[in-house]
């Protein structure tokens with residue numbers, strides 16, 4: 287009855303089962319996986335948010351495949367504030383970065399074509415690729431004084447079917463940015479090979495250092511698709527507003543833009559009230575980002591304080607983003623450890639294998655967890671060793 291591409295294993299995993307059992311007991315849960323910013327105790331200007339949604343211009347339907355110009359101009363201003371010049375006509379609005387990924391996958395790949403993705407990274411890619419009949423090939427990152435791309439392995443992974451390389455900048459959950467030397471190396475590989483760079487920058491603004499990390503939207507050497515959105519930048523995942531920027535050599539760029547416009551025109555998925563509210567939502571990002579970074583810094587500080595008081599566990603370096611990777615003794619598979627932490631300590635953390643860590647001994651915790659839960663959850667994790 288159904289297409290092969292949807293023949294997923296739909297059974298819940300052991301950790302999800304353990305979580306449901308724990309919740310059913312009604313015992314306290316220290317959830318260190320929270321990633322929904324609207325449920326983390328941040329203060330939003332609800333009046334301003336709702337006012338932005340009641341623009342009378344929304345009473346008129348103005349179908350525009352790339353999205354309303356007012357919203358795209360506000361996005362160009364967002365990049366200009368970072369010192370990055372993005373022409374308004376190179377921006378296309380989507381309802382999520384996931385939708386932006388699917389447009390790019392459709393643009394670049396015939397069924398069975400390949401895209402390179404980093405490992406470890408964000409687990410949603412597999413489903414997005416399955417739905418678009420794209421084959422994902424992992425290229426490893428390795429940890430040596432911070433995270434690095436294994437460029438040798440990346441080049442070995444390229445086949446005649448490879449259409450592009452995905453980078454997450456900064457990566458989830460490793461929290462490292464692609465530095466300028468790595469960007470240069472990616473261009474040296476992608477440009478002559480006619481491979482596109484697909485850059486996911488949803489966490490770009492959440493840097494823990496003073497450095498202003500350049501966006502891939504400024505990249506002109508290879509055909510580049512840069513995506514981001516309000517889910518993370520403004521902490522508004524419920525608004526379903528994101529964007530896709532095309533840059534690169536002029537001829538490739540204009541051809542890609544024209545084809546993307548046809549894909550977008552076939553859906554016209556953005557709704558008017560949200561598009562009209564984008565300038566206001568982007569304005570509101572500053573207050574959100576300030577609170578979020580204060581939370582991330584406080585939690586990292588607390589983590590380091592607790593780690594300093596024991597000698598079994600450590601954490602990996604983090605340059606930005608919302609997550610931290612804990613290095614714990616690899617005495618059992620990470621999933622067993624995560625299930626055990628839930629059952630015996632009431633702490634919910636993600637095992638490294640959810641993110642394709644190459645071996646056991648890694649747990650991932652969310653740094654946007656409310657402070658008291660974070661401190662107690664970490665205390666319970668460390669007490670396990």
Ligand SMILES: Cc1ncc(COP(=O)(O)O)c(C=O)c1O
Nearest residue numbers: 382383384408458488515517528
């Ligand atoms: C790296 C990365 N990209 C994209 C997304 C999803 O963003 P959106 O809500 O815009 O689809 C997430 C969500 O956690 C993410 O971690």
